[in-house]
Amino acid sequence: MQEPFPNFPTEPPQKPAGEPLPPQEETPAPPTEQPVPPVQNPLPPVQNNPVPPVQNPLPPVQGMPQNNPIPPMQNPLPPVQGTPQNNPVPPVQNPLPPAQDMPQNNPIPPMQNPIPNWYQNQQPTMGNWQIPPQVPPAPPQKQPLTPEQKDRRTAFWLKIVAALLAALLLYCIGSDVVSYRRGGAAPAAATASDTDRDETAGSKVIIQQQDKPELDKNAENTDADGAYTVEGVASVVCPSIVEIETYGDAKGEQLSGTGSGIISSEDGYIITNAHVLTNGKSFRVIMSDETEYPATVIGKDNKTDLAVIKIEGSDFPAAVMGDSDEVVLGESVVAIGNPAGLSGSVTNGIVSGLNRQIRSDATGFDMNCIQTNAAISPGNSGGALVNMYGQVIGITSSKYVSSSYEGLGFAITINEVLPIVQDLIDNGYVADRVRVGITFISLIPEEVRQGFADEIGMKTVPDNLSGVWITEIADDCDIASTDLQVNDVIVSVQGEAVDDYDSLNAAIAGLKGGDTIEARCRRYQPDGNFEEFSIQCKLMADTSGNY
Structure with missing residues (x-):
């Protein structure tokens, strides 16, 4: 059994010779102050190695209490004078200030602006310490481009420009609508009312069409x-x-009639009916804002009752032309014109018939028409039949209005109008047409047969009377040099019987100006007998719009 811990002697024990006792007064006393609390934002750690433990610690002193040994400090204090330094601590790169200069009672508060502001003039401080002034980072210097970098940048921008041009080209192609001129090339598109002039073709005006657009429901x-x-x-x-x-x-003093017209291009071409211009020597156009312009006739075609006039100027509000092939039965439409001089009159209705082959009361020429119950009166002639997308789908004409039935109106389809209009703009007449040089009346109606008999002086109408009755012969045509006379009757052309305009037109279909035709004719006497003979003549290119 171990003996109890002996009491300390009143006198220090004798030490053997050769081991001197270190002086008592040189033993370091334990610190009485409180340890320094850790810093909230400590300085960067010292790069040097921590102080190594002392190889030869001091021997325990007899009589010194050992119950409460001094704990090791977290941040060891600098060495105290008199402590053995067997292994001296290497110098610290950034030593801490002396312990007596550091505040002990008040811990270092955190910095209000831990992130330095590069553009402050004053030096930031932390506690009682002064921190060296912060230097703002130098801006990066722009290095000059090498030739290879310049080439890459140039190539990049060239690709961007090429992509934009390609996108624009695709948009233009996608927005094009087939040119109204059948067999012609599709025009470059911007808007439907834009016109394009081909300088090589002599100021050719192209009127474009649009399909039905998709409008915003919230517009x-x-x-x-x-x-x-x-x-x-x-x-x-x-x-x-x-x-x-x-x-x-x-001089424009004797007003003989009024009608309507549609601005078809921004440079002043206007579509109207040919009969609106009948017997006219001068013409005036009144815009919707009551601005007036003198107008000149570009061309007219009496067969189809279509004409084109022009006013001088630019940026006129051209109408958008639609596609009459897209019109459906029962579709809502609006007719806009100037009946009885009441400009801007609007009536609405529906499409009550499609592809009506209607013959003009004045010319006997058939045109493909849209039937509508929207009111169309003589003043509406040359006005527009418009769908609910604001597109013109037909040209109204009182010459195609049925006089037998009330509430039936007709408009020439825009798809049939535009090729004729283009020819009138380009040539002043409809190209590829021929004329014989005669004016005639069909002898099919009984009242016409009776009128012919009265003109010749016959008492009764012959049973064998048929053909077309010649009422006028044009002096500028080759047929004027033949034996044909006024009041003669043509019964056949090119071996085919003719008795009206359609049959005569069919007989000369496919022929062109300068071709020779043969016709069988009869010359009736008052007694009802006739003399039959044949003539040959050359067809003339039709530039007059007549027959």
């Missing part, structure tokens, strides 16, 4: 399907509809 003046209301159609199209005044004198 103003549109219905739930995105189409315009009647009010919306009127606001869009009315500025493109003009009033045409025809004067019987060159």
Whole structure:
């Protein structure tokens, strides 16, 4: 059994010789202050190695209490004078300030702006310490481009430009609508009302068409399907509809008639009916804003009752031409014109018939028409039949209005109008047409047969009377040099019987100006007998719009 710990002697024990006792007064006393609390934002750690343990620690001193040994410090204090330094600590790169200079009672508060502001003039401080001024980072210097980098940058921008041009080209191609001229090339598209002039072809004007667009359902003046209301159609199209005044004198003092017209291009070409210009010597166009312009006739075609006039200027509100092949039965339409001089009159209805072959009361020429119950009166002639997308799908004409039935109106389809209009703009007449040089009346109606008999002086109408009755022969045509006379009757052409315009037109179909035809003719006497003979003549290129 171990003996209990002996009491300390009152006198220090004797030490053997040769081991001197270190002086008592040189033993370091334990620190009485509180340890320094750790810093919230400590300085960067010292790179040097920590102080190594002392190889030869001091021997324990007899009589010194050992119950509460001094704990090791987290941040050891600098060495105290008199402590053995067997292994001296290497010098610290950034030593801490002396312990007596460090505040002990108040810990270092955290910095209010831990991230330095490079653009502050004052030096930041932390506690009682002064931190060296922060130097803002130098901006990066722009290095000059090498030739290879320049080439790459140039190539990059060239690719961007090429991509934009390709996108623009695809947009233009996608927005093109097939040119109204059958067999012609599709025009470059911008808007449907734009015109394109081909300088090599002599100021050729191209009127473009559009398919039915998809409108915004939330746009103003549109219905739930995105189409315009009647009010919306009127606001869009009315500025493109003009009033045409025809004067019987060159000074424009004798007004002989009025009609309507449609601005088809921004440079002032206007579509109207040929009969609106009848017996006119001068013409005036009145815009929707009551601005007036003198007009000149570019060309007219009496067969189809279509004509083109022009006013001088630019940026006129051209109408958008639609595609009449897209019209469906029952579709809502609006007719806009100037009946009785009441400019901008609007009536609405539906499409009640399609592909109606209607013959003009004045010319006997058949045209493909749209039938509608929208009111069309003589003043509407040359006006527009418009769909609910604001596109012109037909040209109204009183010459194609049925006089037998009330509430039936007809408009020449825009797809049939535009090729004729283009020819009139380009040539002043419809190309590839021929004329014989005669004016005639069909002898099919009984009243016409009776009229012919009265003209010849016959008491009764012959049973064998048939053919076409010649009422006029043009002096500028080759047929004028033949034996044919007024009141003669042509019964056949090229071996085919003729008795009206359609049969005569079919007989000379496919022929062109300068071709020779043969016709069988009869010359009736008052007694009902006739003399039959044949003539030969050359066809003339039709530049007059007549027969």
